[in-house]
Amino acid sequence: MARTLDPLKRTNILKVARAIFMRDGYSAAKMSDIASEAGVAPGTLYLYFDSKEALSVPSATTSSTNEHSIRSGDRRDSWAR
Numbered sequence: 001m002a003r004t005l006d007p008l009k010r011t012n013i014l015k016v017a018r019a020i021f022m023r024d025g026y027s028a029a030k031m032s033d034i035a036s037e038a039g040v041a042p043g044t045l046y047l048y049f050d051s052k053e054a055l056s057v058p059s060a061t062t063s064s065t066n067e068h069s070i071r072s073g074d075r076r077d078s079w080a081r
Contacts (some may be wrong), residue, residue: 003047010055013038017055026056 018040020029025026031052049055 005048009038009040009044013040013045013048013055021056026052031055 013034017029017034020034020037024033031045032042033081034055035042038045045055
């Protein structure tokens with residue numbers, strides 16, 4: 001039986017991930033930190049997103065500058081642009 005994914009949980013994970021990417025920078029951000037701060041188990045995080053890169057792309061869609069920063073691996077100062 002397929003598991004139904006909660007859209008609110010997905011939204012929360014994205015919100016937390018974006019905050020961590022801004023705080024720590026993309027390269028230093030850890031999936032385990034994202035899971036912990038989102039209140040989910042690391043395995044649950046991977047039900048919603050295949051990788052950190054997959055998680056970062058939706059987080060960056062609010063700004064083309066942020067998208068460039070994520071893809072290039074810039075540190076947190078690039079998020080403040």
